[in-house]
Amino acid sequence: MEFSKIFNWRKVFGLIALIVLFVALAWGSQHSNPNFSHQWETLAEPGKLSQAHATLENNCSACHTTVKGVEANKCILCHANNQSVLQRQPTSFHANIQTCKECHLEHRGRAQRPTEMNHIALANIGLKQMADAIDSSDEERAKVIQLKHWLSQTDSSSDLRTNIPPREFILNCMTCHRNKDLHFGYFGKGCGDCHTTKTWSIPEYRHPSARSMDCSQCHQAPPSHYMKHFKMISQKVAGKPKARVTQCFLCHQTTSWIDILETGLYKHH
Numbered sequence: 114m115e116f117s118k119i120f121n122w123r124k125v126f127g128l129i130a131l132i133v134l135f136v137a138l139a140w141g142s143q144h145s146n147p148n149f150s151h152q153w154e155t156l157a158e159p160g161k162l163s164q165a166h167a168t169l170e171n172n173c174s175a176c177h178t179t180v181k182g183v184e185a186n187k188c189i190l191c192h193a194n195n196q197s198v199l200q201r202q203p204t205s206f207h208a209n210i211q212t213c214k215e216c217h218l219e220h221r222g223r224a225q226r227p228t229e230m231n232h233i234a235l236a237n238i239g240l241k242q243m244a245d246a247i248d249s250s251d252e253e254r255a256k257v258i259q260l261k262h263w264l265s266q267t268d269s270s271s272d273l274r275t276n277i278p279p280r281e282f283i284l285n286c287m288t289c290h291r292n293k294d295l296h297f298g299y300f301g302k303g304c305g306d307c308h309t310t311k312t313w314s315i316p317e318y319r320h321p322s323a324r325s326m327d328c329s330q331c332h333q334a335p336p337s338h339y340m341k342h343f344k345m346i347s348q349k350v351a352g353k354p355k356a357r358v359t360q361c362f363l364c365h366q367t368t369s370w371i372d373i374l375e376t377g378l379y380k381h382h
């Protein structure tokens with residue numbers, strides 16, 4: 114997977130154009146994170162390893178080296194061929210990654226799995242990789258510089274009117290979550306306009322009333338509704354022989370799609 118694909122160029126550059134109109138560009142110096150060297154050896158009790166790595170409890174150097182701390186190469190040595198990770202859309206970025214500890218935390222005890230997805234870390238990894246890539250074009254590198262500049266201006270401000278921090282906002286959610294789009298594309302590609310990266314549910318959301326007649330503006334009927342099945346089964350079950358497919362509200366309720374109006378739960382045989 115190419116890392117450039119995880120970024121939302123169009124969207125962010127649209128915004129940059131807007132921001133540039135109002136803000137005089139002052140190219141600040143890049144902030145670089147100070148590199149602390151971990152003195153992991155001298156720390157007595159880092160905490161127990163996860164269940165999956167329990168057999169490495171006495172083999173610290175399976176993951177650590179004296180100077181560099183946790184080294185991705187050591188993880189990769191054991192995990193390079195994990196096909197299920199590489200082939201699953203959201204995690205296929207693993208094919209292209211040289212750092213692990215941002216999302217794979219350890220020493221939290223046996224009961225905790227060693228994974229916490231971190232979208233901000235993901236964005237940082239992507240930006241760094243693109244800036245470092247020797248074969249990336251000047252144009253691509255210029256984009257990265259602009260993105261970083263935009264971030265340095267926006268990170269600390271609250272001008273961005275979304276629920277997610279700017280560093281997540283630059284991600285192109287579709288690259289990894291297209292398969293999760295319950296909205297059949299009706300709500301666009303900017304999942305981050307409405308969702309956060311913690312959970313897809315939005316507790317404050319109130320569904321339109323069951324008396325709404327706009328169901329088909331937000332919902333796609335299943336393929337069977339466009340086949341003979343609709344006449345033979347759906348219309349009969351619902352007792353609405355004249356209802357057209359787009360008139361979901363004549364047959365459906367908002368509780369569940371198999372909760373048919375005036376008929377009750379439909380059970381497959």
Ligand code: HEC
Binds near residue numbers: 153170219
């Ligand atoms: C399965 C791989 C693995 C093994 C084996 C392992 N560690 Fe770690 N360790 C990690 C990871 C990953 C981190 C950093 C991420 C985090 O903060 O959880 C870490 C962090 C640490 C830290 C905190 C400082 C730092 O480098 O971030 C110490 C101290 C540490 N380990 C000591 C040990 C000791 C001592 C052993 C052997 C008893 C050991 N580790 C075995 C994976 C491992």
Ligand code: HEC
Binds near residue numbers: 184187
């Ligand atoms: C000596 C080989 C070895 C090393 C080194 C190693 N692992 Fe593992 N890891 C395993 C084994 C074995 C399992 C359990 C079976 C499996 O899931 O493949 C495992 C499981 C995992 C899991 C799944 C855990 C779960 O409960 O879902 C993750 C994630 C993982 N390792 C990441 C890492 C990372 C990150 C590092 C480096 C910090 C690392 N591993 C170092 C052998 C290793």
Ligand code: HEC
Binds near residue numbers: 188211
């Ligand atoms: C940006 C965050 C991120 C980074 C960086 C990352 N991973 Fe992962 N990784 C994940 C997530 C999220 C999953 C999915 C875990 C799940 O399904 O519970 C995963 C899954 C895995 C699994 C499969 C776990 C299982 O349950 O079978 C392994 C092995 C793994 N990663 C190893 C690595 C190694 C090795 C590196 C470094 C080369 C790495 N990861 C870097 C987020 C990350």
Ligand code: HEC
Binds near residue numbers: 281282288312
């Ligand atoms: C490069 C891939 C990638 C990108 C880009 C990405 N994510 Fe994720 N996201 C993941 C992975 C991996 C997980 C962990 C769960 C899993 O393995 O399916 C995850 C988890 C989530 C979750 C937690 C619920 C769940 O499915 O487990 C939400 C919500 C989410 N992402 C939203 C977003 C949004 C919104 C964006 C865009 C702003 C985004 N993600 C961008 C890879 C990505």
Ligand code: HEC
Binds near residue numbers: 290291300307
């Ligand atoms: C215009 C706003 C909007 C956009 C854009 C949007 N969604 Fe949603 N999405 C919602 C609302 C509202 C809900 C209902 C939330 C609830 O009931 O908790 C929802 C629910 C979901 C759910 C089910 C959550 C649950 O707990 O059952 C998933 C999964 C989901 N959206 C994925 C996506 C993905 C992937 C994208 C991007 C392709 C996306 N959404 C874009 C508004 C949006």
Ligand code: HEC
Binds near residue numbers: 327328362368
């Ligand atoms: C303004 C957009 C909108 C309208 C109009 C709308 N819905 Fe929804 N509906 C959603 C969203 C968002 C979700 C949550 C994501 C999903 O499941 O698709 C949802 C979920 C549902 C669910 C799934 C509940 C579940 O948990 O399985 C049903 C059933 C449903 N709607 C029926 C209807 C019916 C019937 C109508 C018309 C009376 C309707 N909706 C009108 C946006 C809408």
Ligand code: HEC
Binds near residue numbers: 329347348
């Ligand atoms: C004539 C009545 C009727 C209309 C109009 C109708 N449906 Fe249905 N629909 C049904 C019936 C009955 C079932 C369950 C039996 C079946 O599969 O036909 C069903 C099943 C479904 C299911 C599948 C539930 C499952 O889990 O298998 C979905 C989703 C659905 N309808 C969505 C819609 C949407 C969205 C619309 C409007 C765009 C719509 N329907 C219009 C009667 C109707």
